[in-house]
Every structure is written in C-alpha cells, then in structure tokens.
Amino acid sequence: MTTMAMRSNSHEKLAEAAQHSRALIRQGRHTGPTAGLAPGCVQANLMILPSSLADEFLLFCQRNPKPCPLLAVTEPGQHAVPSLGHDIDLRNDVPKYRVWHHGKLVSEPASLDEVWRDDLVSFLIGCSFSFEEALVADGIDVRHISMGVNVPMYRTNIPTAGTHKLQGPLVVSMRPMKAGDAIRAIQITSRFPSVHGAPVHLGDPSLIGIHDIQQPDYGDPVPVHADEIPVFWACGVTPQAVIHTVKPEFSITHAPGHMLITDISNTSIASF
Template identity: 60%
Template sequence: MSSASSLDAYSTPLAVRLSAREGALTGPTAGLANGFVQVNLVILPEAQANGFLRFCQANPKPCPVLAVSEPGARGCEALGDDIDIARDVPAYRIYRNGQASDSVAEVADVWRDDLVTIALGCSFTFEHALQLDGLGVRHIEQGRNVPMFNTTLPLTTAGGFGGNLVVSMRPYSAAEAIRAIQITTRYPQAHGAPVHLGDPTLIGITDIDSPDYGDSVSVADDELPLFWACGVTPQQVLIDAGIAFAITHSPGHMLLTDIPDSHLSLL
C-alpha cells in the first residue's frame, strides 16, 4: 500500500472508492488521492442523529461537520458523485448496545431507511499540505496506520453524548513542529492546529509506543510528539453512550470525497 505504484493506483477519489467498493482496498487511506478531502463517518438512526449533531456543535475541534445526509440515503451530493456510503469505505465498524464489532468490509446488509450519515473532517486532509511543505508524515513513510490515543481531556457533554478526546500523533523536530502548527491551523474543518505537544502524560497517555488505535511509529530523541484532535473521538463516545445501533468507519479507513483540499483551507 505504501509503495509509489500503489499510491499512483489510488490517485483519484473515485479510484479509491471503487477499489473499496470492490473489496480490493482494505487498508488505511492515509496518502491516497492526495489533494482531496477525507472524512470520518458517523451513521446513526435519525432519532439519535439530532442529538449527536448538537454534540458536534459543542465539540467542533474533534467533530467538524462537513455534510449530513438525508435519512436512508447512501449517497451525499455534498461529498461527491458516485458515492455508496455503505460500500465505499475500506473498513467499517458496527455498534450494537455500546459494543463495537471487528472491522467489516461493507454495511449494505445492515443498512436501514432511518440512517443519517454525518461526515466529519479528518486530519488526513491536511497531511498533503504538510508533505507539500517538505514535512514528512511518519505513518505514511513507514506504511502504517496513524497512531491514535485516548486522553483524559474532557469533551463538552451535549445531546446525550460525552466523554474524553481521542488524538492522533505525528512527530516532528522543534522547528518542524512550529511549521506544522502554522500549516494545520489553516484547516479548522480538518481538526486544525494540534491540541497538545510534548509530554504525552500531561493528557493521560502513558506509553507513546502503544496507541489505543492504529499503529506505533518511531519518534526520534530530538523530536516532539504533536497531538491533533481525532475523528475517532465519536467512536469512543458512541461506546460510552451505549448506543443501540450505529456505524462508523474503522479507525484510519476514511471515505474519500470529491472535495478539493483547498476548499477547506483558510488562506
């Protein structure tokens, strides 16, 4: 997946979606279709979706809302053409009574007419901007899923949902960290600037080499770990709420949209 030829095969959002739809793409989407927005998905019955949207409004850093579908719709015009939300993500999770399933390849067989899809901004979107500025993205370089961690940073409770923030981590030298903050601040709809840098124990992370989601990556002695709000936050929130039924992407496995990254950038 991390080779240049593999990345070239997934250079457009449609190519990524069709490959996922056909079952050929099963891995993380970091580095694929560079230049286009990737989104996290939270799919809920309409009865719970309004409450979750209030939660997103109260917590825009981890949950920046980009689009909301009509109940039962498996497409979303705001995200692009030829989209099947139930099949175009490389891996999904299904939640029943607060328990998450292992990753599944599609969710067409459990789709319901009352399901509302909420598309949230994703930090994979700003990674292309980091790369264009000469800043490496460690998990892409090492062919791994981004490391993600539960924290002790509290969220604002709203709509019947609450809990603690989940973060993604990327390491940089001090000089690179300053530039990374400047670049990602331009993307508030993709989580924006980091929420923390440096000592991970200050936000409740005890072992930087043991992420709660994704894979570990190397961090050099002269590098600082930078932590961004993460779209996996809603997944932990759904578990904490004991939600009766919901669907999300599997961590690191996003929906590729037809929206150019530039549409989310504040110049």
Template identity: 80%
Template sequence: MNPSTDVSPTLAAEAERCRRQIRLGQYAGPTAGLAAGCVQANLMILPASWADEFLLFCQRNPKPCPLLAVTEPGRYNVPALGRDIDIRNDLPKYRVWRDGQLASEPTSLDDVWQDDLVSFLIGCSFSFEEALLANGIDVRHIRLGTNVPMYRTNIPTAATTRLNGPMVVSMRPMKAKDAIRAIQITSRFPAVHGAPVHLGDPALIGIARLDQPDYGDPVDIQPDEIPVFWACGVTPQSIISTVKPRFSITHAPGHMLITDVSNASLASF
C-alpha cells in the same frame, strides 16, 4: 461547513477510481496517502432518534468533530462530497457497534443498513497532511505505510444530554522547528481539526504509553523529536464506548471515505 466539489476533472476521476476499487473489494487498507489532493472523511452513522443530539455534539466540539456533511435519514449518497458516493460500500472497513460494544468490522454495510440511519461525515487530518508534506515536514506513518497512531485522552468533550466522553487525538512526531511550522500550517484548516491540541509530554493529557496507541499503529519517536497531538475524528468511537447507544456504525480507524472535495478548498486563508 459547505465544501465545494468544484474540483478538477483529474482530481475527481482519481477519487472515483479509488472509491470504485474499494467498492469492488480490490482495496481494503488504510486510506492515508490515497487520492492526493482529495479530502477524506471520518464516518459516524446513528439512528434518526440520535441525529439531532449528535449534530449538537458536533457543534459544541468542532475540533474533534468538524462536520463536512450530514445525510437525510436512510440516504447513502452524499452529493455535497462527490458524485456516485455510496456510504454503504465506499469505505475499506467499517465498525458496527451494538450497545457500545464492537460487534463486527465488515467491508460493506448492505446487510445492516436501515431506513432510519443518518450519516455524519467529519473532517479528517489526512487533509492537512498533504500541506505538511508540501512544506517538507516528515509525516512518519505515511512514510512507513502504516496507520496513524491515535489515543484516548483525559481531555473532556463538551457534553450534550446523552453524549459525553473523552477526546481522541492523533499523533505525529516532529522536530521542534517542524512542530512550530506545523502549527502554523494546520491552523489554516479548521474544517479538518485545525491546529494541534497538545505537544510534548503525553502524560499531561492522560496518555501512558506512546508505543501502545488505542487505535492505529505505533511509530518511533527519535531523541530530537517531540510528539504533536491533533484532535481526531475517531472521538465519536470513544463516545460510543462511553454512552453505549443501541446501534451505531463508524469507519474503522484510518479507513476513510475519499471525496471529490479538494484539500485546498478547505484552507481558511
């Protein structure tokens, strides 16, 4: 993936404004709906000793882990995704993991940053939500101002030597006709998870209760709606819980990096 940051000055300025607010501690919530038109990215940070293998894992699992950019060890700027990005401070909330256990949820990584850390920026479904809204499809969590519901599933990822675990999915309830249209729309965006991986009965992918997501917030499903599930960039957090690396960092679910890349530039056709 080689996204372009050749976007309008207005769009880039809005992305920078949002990052600046986050960096200064003026915004700490989920980023869905912020900087309309701009790509948002999931984050996975690992020591360099894990980097090559996680890159291979992403290549084997492009649905949940579509790569947008990878940094050099110790680098915290990402020029491929925007000017003046500081990975250590430009996300509203992070998760620091030690031996596979969640150790803290800081709003800055300044105190835990290491010179051998490699950052992986992974496509986010927030990008295709803009296209869904433009086609008149209700995106429930945006309308409600909550975080998207996400669930661990029984869908296995394609393992590497040390990395394995179940896929995480995000869910949006839709009427059947909107679900069909959503499949058509999101298939145009393989860099941000593409088409859904499942729709209908959640038990078939190992989800017992839709009202109890593993990450994010629950949303109501009306009698004339079905749940539609997309592969999710929170999957690496499921992998961390499974394989328990000594040290790793992720975004807090729903708290993304806002980039200067335009959502429109990711459409494949």
C-alpha cells in the same frame, strides 16, 4: 488556458481520481487504509446513527468542532452524499466499517448492505489526511506516512463538551516532530479548521492522560526520537470513544484509517 479553466481541469482530475479509488473500494479491490489514495482529495470520517440520536450528535459536533468538524449530514436513510461526490454510496465506499451494538463492536464488514436501515443518519467528519498532505509538501516528515503505517491515536483525559446523552474523552492523533517543524506545522494546520485545525497539545503525553506513547489505543506506534516532541491533534475517531462510553443501541463508524474519499479538493478547504 485561463486560470479558471486550469482550476476546473484540475478539479475534474481530482474527482476522477476519487471516483476511481471509490470504485476500487466498492469492488473489494482495495481493502486497507486509505492514506495515499486519491492525493489532493478530502477524506472523511464516518459516523452513522439512528435518527433518534441524530439531533443530539449534531449538537455534540457543534460543541466539539476540533474533533468533529462536519463536512456533510444526510437525511434519514440516505446513502448518497452529492455535496461530496456525485456517485458516493455510504454503504459500500469505505474499505472497512465498524458496527456497534450497545457500545460493543460486533463486526467489521466491507459493506453495509445487510445492516442498512431507513432511519440511519450519516455524519461526514473532516480527516487529518488533508492537512498531512500540506505538511509533507512543506518538507515536514510525517512519521506514519514515511513508515507506511496507520497514524497512532490515543484516548486522553481531556473531556469533550458533552450533551445530555453523549459524552466521552477526546481522542488525539500524534505526529513526532522537531521543534522547528512543530512550529511550522501549527502554522500550516491552522489553515485547515474543517479538518481539525491546529494541534491541541505538544510535549509531555502524560499531561493529557497518555501513559505509554508506544501503546496507542488505535492505529500503530511510531518512534519518537530524542530530538523530537510529540504533537497531538484532535481526531475524528473521538465519536468511537463516545460510543464506547455511552453505548447507544446501534451505530456504525469507519474502521480507523479507512476513510471515505470525496471529490472535494484539499486546497478548497484551506483558509489563507
């Protein structure tokens, strides 16, 4: 078998795994976080806004590529994303959504069928699950994975580069590591700019406005051992902090840790 044929066969298997996982989610047979589902496939954060705010949010993403690396943007009302998977239905392929009215969380449905509108534009944003797979493959302990919990995430005092209508704090995800592993993690994640890239901070959490590392704003706490330092990456939950700050009339996001699984392979987005 030629190298090209092997790659094609591998991609087909990944796409089948992604489609199977989406089917489980769509049927309500998987309702929890998506970490570990369809290994090797890119997962995506989701932000859905009325078309009146879409251009503004696109500009926000362009100004903030670390927390908001765009994988795809839909046309108004479109719920398919053929560039990420031929059978994707954004209304039903995320295990848990969050619906917001004027910045207030009003529901966490498993389907958007009852709230979908023809003016909604969807933004698919890169997720750190992709680079975590590379970290684990290199033998680095990713604490929330080894514990079977959701990654801890925190609002910081680091401002995003705002637009006229959209501004708010940077949200980061944290993984504790020994110093040597942290250096290696920087090298590895730098190869994944489309899923947040290298860390934005290492060490003392108080320097970025985090006063209790055992009290994350999203996700679950994990222990940081005496011989470890906390390592922080920009996080795709940042748009939810923007919603909390700006309070748009209507918006939809994924629930933290509950991602859209795509047919795209993690290796295809790595820079070497």
